[in-house]
Amino acid sequence: MPKETFKYTNNEMTVVWKPSMCTHSTVCWKGLIRVFNPKEKPWIKMNGAATEKIIEQVKKCPSGALSYFLNEETAKSETADME
Ligand code: SF4
16 A cells, blocks of 8 residues: 655645545545645645644544644754754
């Protein structure tokens, strides 16, 4: 099974999608079609909703295929690692 990971980002956050874990439950696109639309490419549109809304929806993914991280926190911890 392919272990591919796709990342979608806006300035504030990054959504990570692992297709091999996706159970096509439809939860994400029924909840937030402006961002998660499997009929379009890319199927995740990071400018479709506010960051908080996207995070809320990502947390509802039942399979764990969707996850996210905040860009700022990652940048901070990377900076901290270098010090
Ligand atoms: S909510 Fe998660 S498991 Fe369901 S379709 Fe979206 S990514 Fe796949």
